[in-house]
Amino acid sequence: MNDRDDLLTIGQLADRTGMPVRTIRFWSDAGVIPPTGRSAGGYRLYDAEAAVRLDLVRTLRDLGLDLATVRKVLARQCTVAEVAREHVRALDTQIRSLQLRRAVLRSVTRRESTNEEMILMNRMARLSARERQRMIDDFVDRTFDGTDAQAPGAHIATLMRGLPADPPDDPTPEQAEAWLELADLVADPDFQESARRMAVAGSAPENASGPQPFDFAAVLEHAGSAVAAGVAPGSAEARAVVDRIVDPALPAGDRRRAADETETFTDRRVERYWQLMGVLNGNAPFTPVAHVFEWFIAALRASAH
Structure with missing residues (x-):
């Protein structure tokens, strides 16, 4: 397109696309909607392709993509499909986190929890699956440290690590409460000592015979x-x-x-x-x-x- 009369001012581009001028100007400054040229007065001018590009940017932004990722897509440094796959994974993580928080809030209303319980439940909800598993693994490691891995009943250590890799997709209030109670339990020194006594006694040779x-x-x-x-x-x-x-x-x-x-x-x-x-x-x-x-x-x- 060589005829400058066919170019659009930023206001005309806003009218054609329904986007606010300030948003187009911001995206233009960010490099995702660069102007085709400038008018004699120095104002930005855009071609018809800018309207198509603007629609794509708006769609990608509505889907939650940041401007850095949008620039990569527009520069063909990555495909929309690749970005979508990564975004789906991120959204799945966010959804699971929100569902767990919702379950925590349901449990708080049902239990009429104290402030301390609510803080702990929220902290548990924010832990990643790996952090929750580490909490259990640390407890099991302390409990079974130094015991005979070949002793009858040693498989209990494996069973005690059996925390699900991820919380359920839509955890119930009972499951949210279970997170809370489990966190309290494995941190209780009396419980740790009792579990330790069981582990040591279970691995003792005299208890394996007779x-x-x-x-x-x-x-x-x-x-x-x-x-x-x-x-x-x-x-x-x-x-x-x-x-x-x-x-x-x-x-x-x-x-x-x-x-x-x-x-x-x-x-x-x-x-x-x-x-x-x-x-x-x-x-x-x-x-x-x-x-x-x-x-x-x-x-x-x-x-x-």
Whole structure:
């Protein structure tokens, strides 16, 4: 186009495209809509291609691309498809973050959380998946440090790292609350020590040999029924329950030893850890049983007197 009469002033370009003059001027100064030339008075002039280019810039900006990326597209340093793929990934990350924050806010309204809880929940929501996983990995590393990786039960370390790589696409308030509770739990020194005792005891050779004097299923069946019926662990009725679980002839010392060993591996907080991991991984909930074993431990000790 050589006829300067066919060129458009910035005002005419604004009228043709519906874009504000100040926006066109800004983009022109940024180099994405360069003028074709200048009028005798020094005013910018644009050709018809500038209107097409302006529409593309507006579309790319509406999609959230920054001006540096727009310049690359216009200069053919990258394709629109390449930019779109990267932008989709970035948007997916933003969407997941917003969904998690929405779940946090829902949980705050439902729980009527304190300011401290809300701050912690928001902090958890802002953590990346890698940072959340590191939090769990650090806890597991401390718990299992120095234990025998070949010992029976050593696979528990792998299971305890089982945080989902990413939060669910649309986390529920329960999952947001699980993040909060899990963060508190793994930072609790008492919980860390209890989990550590389990790990050390589980890797000890003496605990890998010799059968247990009772069957876990029997504990759940008989002790579970006693708990449901409100039987006191120190009662004669409880003694009869214990004798259905262990050999009635089992010596008092063996009963106390079995109670001590069972207590080492019985902790409601550890059970809660698995429950929270299940919530975050979307697993079906399981029935808590730690309270049943607590009753059995107390009844087993009482039967040793």
